[in-house]
Each structure stands twice: as C-alpha cells, then as structure tokens.
Amino acid sequence: MNAPGKPFLIEMENVSFAYDEGSLALKNVNFRVRAGEFVSMLASNGSGKTTLIKVLAKLLTPQQGTVRIAGRDVRAMTAGHLYQQIGLLLQDPNDQLFAPTVEDDVAFGPRNLGLPDVEVEQRAEESLAAVGVAALRKRAIHHLSFGERKRVCLAGVLAMRPKILVLDEPTAGLDPAGESQMLQLLSRLNREQGISLVLATHSVDLLPLFADRIYVLNRGEVVKDGAPEEIFADQEMMHRVGLRLPYISRLIHEMRCYDGVRIEGLPLTLREARLRLLELIPPQLIMESLKEKTP
Ligand SMILES: Nc1ncnc2c1ncn2[C@@H]1O[C@H](COP(=O)(O)OP(=O)(O)OP(=O)(O)O)[C@@H](O)[C@H]1O
C-alpha cells in the first residue's frame, strides 16, 4: 500500500553491526518504513538481510546507530512491548515452532499476553484461517510439510495482531503456487488491515507486483532504495550486486536489443509486457483476429 506522508514506523539510522568474528555485516545502514508501506529488502546471499532483520527485532544489538519503532528507541522497549508492535517470521520455520501441536503453537503468544481463553481461541482460529491452514489445527507440528510449517509460523505471528510484519524469506522453499499465494496473502494483510510489511528476499519475479519500495543491499550496505521501476531500471547496479531482472523484463530487454522491437520503458510484470506488446500490433490485425474468434 503506497503510504506517502504517513509517519515512519521503523527508523534505522547509521546502523553498523559486526559479528564477533570480524568484518561488518551492516555498514551505516539507513532504513525507514512508513505506516502501511510494503517494503522489500532485495539482496543476494550473505548481504546482511537477516542481520538487519535481527537488529530490527532487537535480537542483535548494533555497535553503532539507533533503531526506533513507532518513534521509540528499541533499547528502551521491553521484549513484550516490542513483539506487540513487530511480528517476526524467521527464515527457517523450524527455528520458530516449538509447541507439540499447531493450535498450541499459534495460541502461545496471545496466551502469554494474558488474554482470556475465549480470545486466545478466537485469535488462533482466525489466524489459521487467514493463512489457509484451519484444517491443520489439531495436527502435530512434526507431521507438517515445510510449506505448512511456514504458514503456521505466520499464523502464530498474526495472532499477536502486530502493526508491522518483518519476514525473512517468507517464500523460500515454497512451490510456485505457494509462493504466489503467500505474497497475495501478505499483500491482502497490507491493503485490508494496513499492516506494514518488511520482506527480505532475493527472488525478483513476483516482487514488482507487490512491493511499494525496494531497498537493495550489498555487502552490508544500502546501495539504492526506490520504487520497483526505479530499482529495476538501474541494470548496471543490479548486475554489480549480483541480482537479475525479472524474467519478463529480461525477455523484453533482449527483444529490444537483438530483435529491434521498439518497446518503451521496461515492463516488470506479465500484464505490463502484454499491454506494451499489444500496443505494437496494428489495430487492424487485432480486429481481424477478434472477428475470426467470433462464431
Ligand atoms: N552468527 C554469525 N557469525 C558470524 N558471521 C555471521 C553470522 N551470521 C551471519 N554472518 C555473516 O554476516 C554476513 C551477512 O549475513 P546474513 O545472514 O545477514 O545475510 P543474508 O543476506 O541474510 O544471506 P542469505 O540470503 O544467505 O540468507 C555474511 O557475511 C555472513 O557470513
């Protein structure tokens, strides 16, 4: 959801972080997210996505810089208060699930908040339904597939009703249908409930359909941030940081370079590409093909 003018919910200023062993995993990072924004961090392996997410969620303390959530310095926030604002989905669901059954796991957070049993039940039921796994409620966690585990994790996070969702590679390990369903679900939560989203990924094909803004990281540094069109238009930068363009954009780029097809701009989605290509077909030909189809 585009959110110009809304207040910043996340503000990271000049953050640097080094693991004990040595070199900086984050270097002077400035990263801001407005209320209601869908922001993605795009970077290749080892660029600092998970580190940035852990610093945001106060699982790691930066040696330099400040992190503010809803205007408050996280150093002054208790874990309880922080996790009511931020819902965190880790890269590997097995690091996050620990109760024996699905319903116990999803109910754990709300129960810990001291909510009455009826509300705990209701939140668990709603969250499981929202991620499409209501039927798994009674199942043992260790009998679930990887994709089902990811959804149950997300249900557990949603049951806390956070204002901000921070997701580390939420689509990694999902099949193509699962990947698209997960992004559609996240986009719906963003649009309908106004939840702000921060999503780390290195997958570029579906991102332009959903993200309002993209931060590109490389070796712990923010290289660029902007709307998907601005990011993908900078092909030299994408190449330099080891990222590729969405497949559809590459196809159009190659048609332009090698086949001389005169297409304006660089479409990022199938729909845009289809419209741009249709613009090149003489209207007469389209009319004739429509006539052929009409019985
Ligand atoms: N616990 C750790 N101890 C020491 N170095 C670490 C640790 N965790 C990560 N690093 C290093 O910090 C850098 C950033 O790692 P990080 O996990 O944040 O990258 P990432 O962008 O999430 O990568 P991926 O796409 O593989 O998940 C890498 O060079 C990595 O080797």
Ligand SMILES: [Mg+2]
């Ligand atoms: Mg990572």
